[in-house]
Amino acid sequence: MGNVIELKNINKIYGTIIKNQVLYDVNLSFKEGTFNSIIGASGSGKSTILNIMGTLDKPTSGEVYIDGKRTDLMTKNELAEVRNKKIGFIFQFHYLLPEFTALENVLIPYLIKDGKAPKEVVKRAEELLDLVGLSKVKNNRANNMSGGQQQRTAIARALINNPKIILADEPTGNLDSESTDAIYDIMRDINEKLGTTFIVITHDRRIAERADRIVEINDGKVHMDIVR
């Protein structure tokens, strides 16, 4: 399997007058179909790395390759296309629309774009909700679901465009240990069934120790890179 993400000599400096360098010559790559975790103290730079990988942020210098294509030189529109086609995001806070049902939330990208989702997309959304164990509550409004169910909906939403990569920033940070285990099982199941590459920032040992690889970021550098 080839690398689905590659970072080469990434530096990130915030500010122009008072400069704050948060990443120093980061070189990292992730193989397609793997399940990876990124750990590190708060402020170590791990979320900045994830944002750069997700094309939500640009490096000050260095090269970013997503699925073989260099993205750090792309225009905003080109980046948006890469994001839509290749990458799904899961955050600590699910950002679901509370007045919409689970199914509608999963279909949001289509509802915004065309006002209506094609039948085959609705079918896919239902399958994804089934995959994350939410078939029975698919028509429940987001604000009537538990935290674990909301996060599972967010995972299904991240998968709706069939992305090659899922970037997750503290996906279980807001959940109890039982829901954490359930979310891990779902992510691993998706990784195995669909071959989706997972890169998960986590403070949660239960997630990190079950990943194929742990990357520890310390003071803006890759401090440790260990594999199972």
Add this chain to the structure above:
Amino acid sequence: MEFYNKFMEYLEAEDKEKAVFYALNLLEENKVDILTLYTKILAPSLNNMFCKSTEKGVCIWKEHVRSSIIRTIIECAYPHVIKQRDKNGVERRNESVVVVCPQDEYHEIGARMVADFYTLHGFDTVFVGANTPKEDFVSAINIIKPKYVVISVTNYYNIVNAERAIKRIREIANYDLKIIVGGYAFRANKEIYKNIGADYLMDSFEEIEAFIKEGQK
């Protein structure tokens, strides 16, 4: 192989009584020595454990039961370790080794076997065991003044905890202490011991033995 196969019959049946007596009789009757018992029978019996598809729901249960049987054998074998050391004419070295697992590491059987190897070679061995908070064992370092601290890691996430412990030991130790790491977690991470501040990686019992013999020269 014959001894291993017979032992596995009892272990797979989770017949603690037969497994323990069989292994201890092998020592009593001088059919195997400690090194052979540990490296050719006990360690493989744990490492080669696989879960049948029909037993997926009880894998951890079975692993724990098996580990418990093997732990009993190792503890009961201790008098044989001493006997074998004395029979081999190994003199006490007046040097000690501390064997620990870092915080959150609960797999300690490999470390327990390693502790006996050092005893066999004349060291005073302090086996501290699983899940040792770093502050606890660093406090003892300057009192015991071991020649080596051996840190055993099985779950690869705990390499992170091992590094923290090593860092703390280096801060506290006021003499030239050597730190050895080993265990399953390093199998796929052979070079990482340098990054985490250890002096040596010992990947097998044979390597440990060669290392001790080299140190005796």
